[in-house]
Amino acid sequence: MKQNIIKFKSLAFGICATCMVLVTGCSESEYAKINTDPSTIAEGNPVFLFTQEQVQYQPFDYLLWYYDGAYTSKIVQAYSPSSSFNDLYNKLAELGGVGSQLIYVKRYENDIKATIDKMPANKAAQYSHLSAMANALTVYMGLFDTDLFGSRPYSEAAQAKYGGTLTPNYESQESLFDQWLTELNTDLDKLKSTTTQISVGDNDLAYGGDTKKWVKFVNGIKLKIAVRLLHQNKAKALKIAEEVGADDANVMQSISDDYVYNKGTGGDGGNNTYGSDNSVNLGVSSKNVIDFMKRNKDPRMLVMFTKNDFNSEVVQAFFDAQARGDNNCAIPKYILDQVNYTTDASGKKHFDSWKGDGEPWVRYQGLPIGMAISEKAEYTGNNNYFVTTRWKVTDGEKTKTYSPLSYFNEELVRGRVDFTFPTAPKGKVVQDTEDNPLYEMTLSTAEMNLYLAEFKLLGANLPHTAAEYFKLGVEASAKAYNRLAILNKIPYYDKAHCNDKLDEPVTYDDAAIATMMANSDYQLTGSVPSDLEKVYIQLYLHFFYQPLEQFVTVRRSGVPKVGSSLIPWVTMKPNTELPRRFYIAQPDPADKMRTIIETAMTQQGFTFTDGQRPELLNSERVWYDKGAPNFGEGPNY
Incomplete structure (x- = not known):
């Protein structure tokens, strides 16, 4: 129903826009153009049509965050409901837009193809690169739609405008994979064409028309298909990986190769680049995940998730309230355990410093994963993770409640979030209200190289070791998250945008990445079972920003796994009762x-x-x- 409403709104907007054109003063020649026979109307510009296709290329629509991603993130234990899991957590309510995203890009690819087909052969040849780029985006979104639904319309989709059917046939997932691989190979041949090409330039929102980067993008999609083939045709999957990995020119090598894009600031109705105006509420970050990342000094955690509200000013506000005799005012034990404080002669506590790794690490707390565990003895009293209203301070007529937990960092996917820094009840109000045009990322260096590490461990004949692919992939993931944090100006992204005197920025440098990589959990040792788990854990972490890719990875790998020393899987229901589509x-x-x-x-x-x-x-x-x-x-x- 929501999808239909959106489509009708878009249609209505198109009609109204036409009406506005008609009533705002058309010349006689303009009326003539409007009334021209459709078969003689000038075609659109393929370059501009491609830009519009990129705008419609949207694996991150608000329905994903509000419905689909919210389901999958909890199924794979990336997040927990704030009151802990209950008996209904494995059931799905209304679905979002996944399964119907292909159409938005395919209609523009079809327009591009139809326009080029009408050109003389010598002119059409100048658009071969553009044609390949347009098809690659369509295949990506087709794969996105089929992951959770299986068979989908593809070949006959969005063809009614060109004499096709309004009732497109569904094609099986197996046949779609075969067709897409064929199309992607054709795209690669086109991108290698030496014929003089029309300039795309900045009309390509991701790569500026750089065909070398598009070659890597297309090969990345081939790897995405290959990993999905492993349980049906392992030999074919390995062969695809070997074709891609045979030449480093096919593989993303740095974050400058990542598909990162910004749509500009104009327009609305989907053209606006600020992302969703709706809240992104995936739940509370998993304690198992945060503990693993803190233990390994993984700086991506600082960007993926939010700092909690307990900065030094807030901790002192609790101490002050306790000194005023507020016996109901308490600091969570797991936070107080990280505070160095002194007590004066009157019994009042004073915040001195943070223990351990200090800021920003001490500001991240996840929620334990478990079924109906909010009433368990170890999670009550001052060690409570679930009753957040307990963490409240009153100072005169002012009262504030503070969250001790970390959540998904919404400003990674929303450019219009007003962020209020935590302060004491009578402290000044400090906000970040700047609207920042959103930068998004899909296919990346991290993803491609972690796939190649996986394939190498599974026996693929590739030029580099699994450890080399793994190292490049994990380091690129860390650099990519840091880049997104800076581009999107998330809370605390630099010192000037901190507030509390002890606040430290959440962005980081190469030295922090090197510290992370020095840990044994981030190194391959030569044991294939152990190394495979490490690869899947890193894919799991990298895809916190892409929840459906995270779900696909967990579904095909069985990782996180029960009893793991890395990030353990918690058995809450029989695994046969968890949705897989x-x-x-x-x-x-x-x-x-x-x-x-x-x-x-x-x-x-x-x-x-x-x-x-x-x-x-x-x-x-x-x-x-x-x-x-x-x-x-x-x-x-």
Whole structure:
């Protein structure tokens, strides 16, 4: 329903915009253009159509964060509900936009193709690079849609404008993978064309028309398909990896190769680059994840998640309230344990300094993962993680409540978040209200190289060692998150944007990355089972910014796994009761696609259902997920 509403709004906007053009003063010649026979209307500019396709290339729409990503992040234990997991956590309510994102880019690719097809051959040849770039974005979003739904329309999608059908056929996941690999190889051939090409320049929002970077992007998509093939055709998957990895020119080597883009500041209705205006509430960060990252001094944690509210000023505000006789005012034990303080003759406490690693590390606290654990003895009283209203200070007529926990850092995906720094109840109000045009990242150096590390461990003939790919991938991930923090000006991103006198910025340098990499958990040792788990853990961490990719990684790898010394999987329900795909509801009898959808469901062995039957969504898997390990079981290759 939400998707339909959005489409109708877009249609309405288009109609109203046309009306405005008609009533704001058209010349006679302009009226003539409007009334020209459609077959003779001048075609759009493929370069500008491509820019619009990039604008519509949106793996991060607000529905992802509000619905789909919120589900998957909890299923894979990346986040916890603030009151701990309950018996309904494995059930899905309304779904978001995943499964219907392809159409937004494919319609522009089809427009580009139709425009080029009408050109003389010599002119059309000048757009071969652009054609490949446009197709690559379409394949990426097609893969994005099929991950959780299986069969999807593709070849016949968005073709009605050009004489095609309004009821496109569904294609199986297996056939889609074959077709996409063929198309991507064709794209690579086009990108290597030496024919003089039309200049794209800054109309390419990510790479400025640099075909060398697009070659890497296309090969990155091939690797994404390859890792999804491992349980169905391992030999084919390894062959793809070997084709990609045979030449370093095919592989992203630094964060300058990452697909990072900013859409500009104009427009609305999806063209606005500030991201979602809706809150991104994935839950509270997992304590298992934060403890692992703190233990290994992983600086990505500082950017991925928020600092809690307990800075030195707030801690002192609690001490002051206690000195005034407020017996209900308490500091969480796990925070107080990190504070050096003195007590004067009157019994009043004074904050002196932080213990251990100090700022900013002490400001990160995750929530324990578990089923209905909020009432367990170890999580009550001053060690309570769940009753956040307990952490409240009153000073005269002013009262403030402070959160001791860390959450997903919303300003990584929202450019219009007003951030209020924690201060004492009567402290000054300090805010960051700057709207910052959003920079987003999809395919990256980290992702490609971690995939190659995985393939090397699985036996692929590649020119570098698994350890070399792994090191490059993890370091690139850390640099990428730091870059996003600076570009998006997240809270505390530099010293000038801190507030408390002891605040330290959350951004970091190469020395911090080197400190992280020196830890044994971040080094491969030659033991394939152990090394594979480390690769999957790093993919899991890298994809905190891309929750569906994180879900796919956990689903295909079984990592995090039960009993791990890295990030352990917590068994809360039988792993056969956790959804592995999203549900598909029975089409309405009047739906013209009903027969096609029913046929596709039958061919996949799927049952029409809602989100209340997680065991069904576990046993009825999408094609490439068949044979993959259950959640928490670890790799089974």
